[in-house]
Amino acid sequence: MSLSSSITTWGHTHYPFCDLGINCTSKLKPKVLKMKFSKNPSLLVSAVLTKQQTDAAQKKLAQDFKEYVVEKANSVNRALDDSVLLKEPLKIHESMRYSLLAGGKRIRPMLCIASCELVGGDESIAMPAACAVEMIHTMSLMHDDLPSMDNDDLRRGKTTNHVIYGEDVAVLAGDALLALAFEHIATQTKGVSSDRIVRAIGELARRIGAEGLVAGQVVDICSEGISDVGLEHLEFIHLHKTAPLLEGSVVLGAILGGATDEDVEKLRKFARCIGLLFQVVDDILDVTKSSQELGKTAGKDLVADKVTYPKLLGIEKSKEFAVELNKEAQAQLVGFQQEKAVPLIALANYIAYRDN
């Protein structure tokens, strides 16, 4: 499936949180602001407001979202900290905690919680699934970094797991996190029917396996050194390597929050767009940022002779493609309560305009 070919025109561009205090430095920074954020009337922004009023409201919105991100990240970090206790056998639990609590941006858990809240659920319902998607994400990074795969020694600004704990323990700690993700959803999700939990587990599992994350990784590995890889092939890798778990995060939140099937599918499309968007931006960052700025090895795609969007389309066209994907993603959120949609819109913008 080619998502780029499915992009539709969307009347308005909504970028309410471009300046999130997360260094939105892209030239693609939008100028139009029409989105409501909170129930506070002072925050309602429209074309009738003056430039000063709009700027003030924009600043307030950015501040509100920054607070939202900090609050959610703190909740998620507390829940993750509680999910793996430091007990016997110490080495494996230390290894799991080392990577799980290494200070990731927690985008996937936030997407899961925001999606659940969008359809009327609350944070507590989504939290076990939110932790689960972060566990899976961490596992995939640990295994991807192994000497037999990307052979990376830097991740999230820290030495990679296998360098500290050994390759054997890093493989096993990844396996343990993968199993724990399912245990956590199955045993910790409260106040939700078992029907929804089973559906969420099936959904998450499908996003990981040989048609999901693993498919992307294996095709990526097999593509190294092949010079004639086309755009469709690249999209296959990216749609499978990054998008599945972002899709899983959003869809799990929606299912557990009680979304209708139709709304689940709209949110799935939203997630697929931001999944591809995430990877396009990753590719751009890989060639435009330093290792220190990224907190991981920069330029490694070039070294590995990997096919990337900048390589196929050039930097500027890649950035345009990112803007189109962001538009398409946000188009899926029309029809939901807009004030509840704001965190997802802001997260999509963050993914588009992040700089690491």
Place this chain on the structure above:
Amino acid sequence: MSLSSSITTWGHTHYPFCDLGINCTSKLKPKVLKMKFSKNPSLLVSAVLTKQQTDAAQKKLAQDFKEYVVEKANSVNRALDDSVLLKEPLKIHESMRYSLLAGGKRIRPMLCIASCELVGGDESIAMPAACAVEMIHTMSLMHDDLPSMDNDDLRRGKTTNHVIYGEDVAVLAGDALLALAFEHIATQTKGVSSDRIVRAIGELARRIGAEGLVAGQVVDICSEGISDVGLEHLEFIHLHKTAPLLEGSVVLGAILGGATDEDVEKLRKFARCIGLLFQVVDDILDVTKSSQELGKTAGKDLVADKVTYPKLLGIEKSKEFAVELNKEAQAQLVGFQQEKAVPLIALANYIAYRDN
């Protein structure tokens, strides 16, 4: 927890299927036969039968169980074959299928199905879970065989997965099988309430992670080369390395089949005994059989300087311990419909008296 210290005296010894056509050559072969197998009156065996009648009935029982094993293995193999289709990306699916369909004995799926049938469920209810436990088992073997772990190049009589597909693909195929196990239970289990499915998933996940299979493997790795490992430590390794998945297999069958909590716990104890039994026998086989007979590298525990039961207790005492564990396991089955318990009894005996 030390299972050996919890062994209780059990009045009678039941070994109805010692000669299963699976080369029961142990000197511990029992002589008493009191267990019923089928509803056919000619198969009821008791102390009042003559020697000839007992021998004939024993032969018939062995034949019946052999047929049971062949029939169930065929069903399981068909279901496993259907569970991973050969599709794109081909390499990962080939790798998964290579190890999953490499002709294992399917003991775990059989335990799962037999346990489900014991409590009144039928094969179709347990089959997705039965496939799932075999997927997990296969994954654990693939990862254990990796160069960074046991570095084994022979498994089930065949070249190990990483030797054929590469270390990177073997790690990923293991990950994919682990995820598929949960997907399979969540999406393929029919005719069972979601409550039971969620409980089964939580149970399976717990048996895999850092307090289950992974714990056993990591403590095993960390114990290599340490000469003063005691019996308690050895039991920890074995109770975690092998027993968890056998426990999971039996308990999943029981949960999905609708067992009461009390019966689930009796079957859990049965499973823990045969789990430890399995490993004790494995240790014995490692020093008494050739690689060709085992279908995997023999004597590797000695080479790796691993602590084993024969090393700690001697061969004869290890065999006696195996007999005690088998007794204790079978004591848990008293109170269930005995004719339905026969496959589990026979499977326990097979685990005790197998020669590879």
